[in-house]
Amino acid sequence: MPRPLIEIRRYLAELSVSTRAGWNRFFFAPADPTALGLIRAAVGLLAFWSLLVMGLDLDAYLGSGGWESAELAWSSLRPFAWSFWFLVGDAWLRPAWIGCLVVLLFFTLGIFSRTTSVLSWMIVVSTVRRAPAALFGFDQIVSMLLLYLAATGASGQAFALDRYWRRWREAKRTIRAIPARYRKDGLGRAVEPDTPGLPAATVSANLALRLIQIHLVMIYAIAGLAKLQGVSWWNGEAVWRMMATGEFVMFDFTPLARWPMALSALTHGSLALELVYPALIWPRLTRPIMLTGVACLHVGIAVVNPGLSEFALVMIAANLAFVPGLYVRRLAIAHEQPAVRVLFDGACPRCRGWMALLTAADPCHVLAAVDLTAVDVRTVHPALTEAGCLKAMHAVTASGRVTAGFDALRAILLRLPLFWPVALLGYFPGVAWAGRIGYNRYAASRPRDVPCTDSVCGIHSRTSPPAARDRSRSHAPNNATAIQEDS
Amino acid sequence: MSRRARAGVESRIDAPAGDGAPGGSGPGWPPWACRLAGVAIVVHLSALLAGVMGVAPASPLERAAMEWFGPYHAFFDLGYSYRFYIEPPPTPVAVATLHFDDGRPDETVRLPAREIRGPRMRHQRELALAHSLFVDARQAKEQTGDISQSRLARSYADRICQIRPGCEMVVWRVVQHLIPDRDQVRDALDSPGAGRFDLFDDSLFATPEWIGDFPCHGR
Structure with a gap:
């Protein structure tokens, strides 16, 4: 064979091998599902919000006699297009709408994620098909993201209640097996679940992230290229035209007419961003610049046209597909770990239960659980006393701040993203006051595995029944009996 | 460019968004599943491309592709052109x-x-x-x-x-x-x-x- 042909053949073979390897590495290497979990939560919430808002005019959009009648919308459907809203009679419209909201809420929270992701996609597509006249960009992006989350089934692999409940169940199982696992150094994190705290990288997560990434790149590329047809993008007037569209704006931007240079810079800058995004979003070095740029662009669009706020938010959420999961977690979690040491009573079943609840929500090990029955509490913090710690849960932050009881619980919840809403509730006026009373009553009535024989243990009004006490003694860990003997 | 240098560049560009997962790595997919998914990805991306290119001004080829993927677009709610604000109109x-x-x-x-x-x-x-x-x-x-x-x-x-x-x-x-x-x-x-x-x-x-x-x- 002539040498040039050999070279061509070798080149083609190398090209084929490299392409296949690159393709597999790009689509089928496992990836961290953390960003995907966040996208699920954000998209679910926005889809929930959109349907909730539509519910204010439910009959006008989804009723048979809506703006676009069911008959007209049905006749306009393209072959293979579908919508379950055509099957829902007017009498069942409100119950069906409520059912859809429940599904979207479950999806947002990550409950039965695989099923609810498919159902959520069906809800959004059905709504789009039933009321196409009321459609705008937001619906297109939500539908696109839900398609990938549903098709890959990976959306519940992180930031999902499904995952939290599984870890909590495991933690509770661990607690039941505690006598066998009891060690001289106390329970510590023995109350935590067996499943690793941080989600494992998976191929399905990577596939979903890659498809979102490619779709996003395509959107920005075509949006940028298409704008090159518009004169106003060349003469620097486009942003002004948006700001001066009376039907869109809520704020008065007309004084900016005196700043043509600024308006031109905004126009050219946003167009340039859309044009370079498809290339510069991939290299790690330029990725943060691109992400910051598009975040500013979408926030700007939302400020100019508040009706597009949801569109801006869903585009920002979609861009999370380019953010490494590790970075997302670092944003939510304090840098120093453990951030809080939690002193709990390892001889108290309720306390162990609470620790299981907390550690299940602590994949990043922000908490360090310390069983006070096994340590000298003064080694944790000199201000602590054993008697005080037995009365209530204590939390010691990395900076040395000590809180107890309800305040400790609030400080702990504040460190766990899953419980942020609950923790913030604790700062409302009156809630802390009631919380402290409730906590103290609850703590005073908690049972322990060991019978109380001293004044400190006397705070617990309920002791184990004799049979249970014998059983607990027979399984009693060394350190628990040690406390009894000491006292 | 040396093979190692080239590999370095590739890893910087191609690394998955979620690379460096601290929770370890799950099992990969079997080759047949990758091949099947690969075909689906090619079809899907072609459909997307047909959707964004198929609206006016479009060539006969682009319009034909758009038409060909019509049922796919209709079923999966795809086929949008995403040409936002080409010329902000009245x-x-x-x-x-x-x-x-x-x-x-x-x-x-x-x-x-x-x-x-x-x-x-x-x-x-x-x-x-x-x-x-x-x-x-x-x-x-x-x-x-x-x-x-x-x-x-x-x-x-x-x-x-x-x-x-x-x-x-x-x-x-x-x-x-x-x-x-x-x-x-x-x-x-x-x-x-x-x-x-x-x-x-x-x-x-x-x-x-x-x-x-x-x-x-x-x-």
Whole structure:
């Protein structure tokens, strides 16, 4: 064979091998599902919000006699297009709408994620098909993201209640097996679940992230290229035209007419961003610049046209597909770990239960659980006393701040993203006051595995029944009996 | 470029967004699954490309591809062109004049309404309704030569007849809300005693375009 042909053949073979390897590495290497979990939560919430808002005019959009009648919308459907809203009679419209909201809420929270992701996609597509006249960009992006989350089934692999409940169940199982696992150094994190705290990288997560990434790149590329047809993008007037569209704006931007240079810079800058995004979003070095740029662009669009706020938010959420999961977690979690040491009573079943609840929500090990029955509490913090710690849960932050009881619980919840809403509730006026009373009553009535024989243990009004006490003694860990003997 | 250097570049560019997962790595997919998924990805990406390229101005090839993937787009709700704000246009506003058979004075319904309570998204949906009516009316005129053949206008009119008892006839018009020229606004703002520039000034609304008279009874 002539040498040039050999070279061509070798080149083609190398090209084929490299392409296949690159393709597999790009689509089928496992990836961290953390960003995907966040996208699920954000998209679910926005889809929930959109349907909730539509519910204010439910009959006008989804009723048979809506703006676009069911008959007209049905006749306009393209072959293979579908919508379950055509099957829902007017009498069942409100119950069906409520059912859809429940599904979207479950999806947002990550409950039965695989099923609810498919159902959520069906809800959004059905709504789009039933009321196409009321459609705008937001619906297109939500539908696109839900398609990938549903098709890959990976959306519940992180930031999902499904995952939290599984870890909590495991933690509770661990607690039941505690006598066998009891060690001289106390329970510590023995109350935590067996499943690793941080989600494992998976191929399905990577596939979903890659498809979102490619779709996003395509959107920005075509949006940028298409704008090159518009004169106003060349003469620097486009942003002004948006700001001066009376039907869109809520704020008065007309004084900016005196700043043509600024308006031109905004126009050219946003167009340039859309044009370079498809290339510069991939290299790690330029990725943060691109992400910051598009975040500013979408926030700007939302400020100019508040009706597009949801569109801006869903585009920002979609861009999370380019953010490494590790970075997302670092944003939510304090840098120093453990951030809080939690002193709990390892001889108290309720306390162990609470620790299981907390550690299940602590994949990043922000908490360090310390069983006070096994340590000298003064080694944790000199201000602590054993008697005080037995009365209530204590939390010691990395900076040395000590809180107890309800305040400790609030400080702990504040460190766990899953419980942020609950923790913030604790700062409302009156809630802390009631919380402290409730906590103290609850703590005073908690049972322990060991019978109380001293004044400190006397705070617990309920002791184990004799049979249970014998059983607990027979399984009693060394350190628990040690406390009894000491006292 | 050496093989190692090339590999370094590739890893910097191609690394998955979620690389370096601290929770370890799950099992990979078997080769047959990768191959199957690979075919699906190729089909899907081709469909996306056909969707974004298939709208005007498009070549016969692009239009054919768009048509070919039509059922796929329809089933999965894809095929959008994503050409947002190519040229920020005047905003079409739909205005309905309601005539009543009981002697009540005429009423006007505006889409989008000037003041809508609640979330701003409601306003955005009404903007979309008005834009859809405008597009549908244009298409009706192009296809039949009669703008009043707009099916969407008929449907919108039926909606109004339904929610406004006693309404005898709905007259739909579309008016373009124009965007003021920047120099015009600057001059207006710089003129002595000028206050804020009113984006809803009458001069910024084009002559209303009649779409049709739609009686509520005897359709």
